[in-house]
Amino acid sequence: MSGHIPLDLLDPNAVRRRARGVAVGALVVAAAFGGVLGLLAGRTAGLVTGAVFAVPLLLLAVSEARRRVWLEGHVLSVRAFGTRSVDLRGADQLDLLVTDVRGTRTVGLFVRGGGKAINLALAIYAGTGGREQGVLALRRLADVLAGRGDAPGLVFSELLVAQLRAEARGLAAADRPLYRLGSMAPAGRLAQKLNPEAISRFVATLD
Secondary structure (H helix, E strand, O other), X not given: OOOEEEOXXXXXXXXXXXXXXXXXXXXXXXXXXXXXXXXXXXHHHHHHHHHHHXXXXXXXXHHHHHOEEEEEOOEEEEEOOOEEEEEHHHOOEEEEEEEEEOOEEEEEEEEEEOOEEEEEEEEEEEOOEEEEOOHHHHHHHHHHHHOOOXXXXXXXXXXXXXXXXXXXXXXXXXXXXXXXXXXXXXXXXXXXXXXXXXXXXXXXXXX
């Protein structure tokens, strides 16, 4: 199995626009805090404070704008400032990670192997709609995971196949497996891994 399959869930142009918004916000916040402290403690203290607030947020914005994810054969890679890769066939850990930020839930496949970890966004939902990985991406991921030959790989493969079937039937987002799994995670937590046994029981109920 070969070929380069992009796995960027959001359009790169939209990501860059969002990153620019984060960068502008970072500069505004840094200028406000730096200006206040500069008036109270002097120019140097103000500049240092501004830098402390601005630099991490600017780095985050740049990283988000540069981030690209792809599958090459059975190797999952992500690039921002550098490139991290995990062989899905030999990954030590497979989990379903749900993040909840201001009512927007992201359902991701968290993989760890070779001392590296990648969280691949499978779907993003807000309300009853959202955005999901495409048919080709899900099909290739399902095939690679099934090729592991172990229980976790087969469970996640079957989950993705069920997601494809739901899409083929024209089911609404709220009736698709990834949305339903994402809804199982308690609200109010930024990020949480779903219980593997709960995922297995859920997948066993799918057509």
